[in-house]
Amino acid sequence: MLKSLLYIFGFLIAGELVSWLFQLPVAGNILGMLFIFIALKLKLISLEDVKPASDKLIKYLVIFFIPYGVGLMVHFNLIAEFWLPISVAVIFSSILTLYVTAIILEKSGK
Template sequence: MSMLYGFLVLTVFFIAGEVLRVLLALPVSGGVIGMILLTLLLMARGSISESLAGASQALISVLVLLIMPGVVGVFFVVDEFAGQWLAIGVALAAGTLLSVLTTLWLMQRFSGPEDGSHE
């Protein structure tokens, strides 16, 4: 029962996100707007109900299931992007290498030693 209540809250936030997206013509998906709204509300309240935490965890634990239909499609677009796979592969490999390097370098440069100095 209580899990269903949490699910109701999540769906209401999703609809609120969709409403804002359409009315304000935002280029962001309704789910993301709902997520930002929920995060802000939780930060303002400083606490979270058990039903909402439970429903969120349940949904997140089956995320793999929800995105599977999209992932399966990868095997069916091989022909569609023929001739571009080299560009895609190089962009993914080199792009990820560079962005990991950028992240680690920046984080290390701006953070102090592991203990102390970051207070």
């Protein structure tokens, strides 16, 4: 567990470092995700090395964003004022996303 946690944080800090050094418009944790995927793919690290910590983190992922959701209360007025355009845009865009993704696979016969 400790070793796998060390790997996760190691890739996270590597991602943060690259993002910061090159001033990239991509967050460090997203780069960390790409790096760990590439490292697994190239067999630089094994799945067993990282799986214990990553499984736990993913299991409790939803808890970690609760504080951001609570932060919505600060912006309640903005949401209340623009709830209609937000709802319309988000619902139509989601339906479109669902359909475009699905129709490509459906037509390809997969």
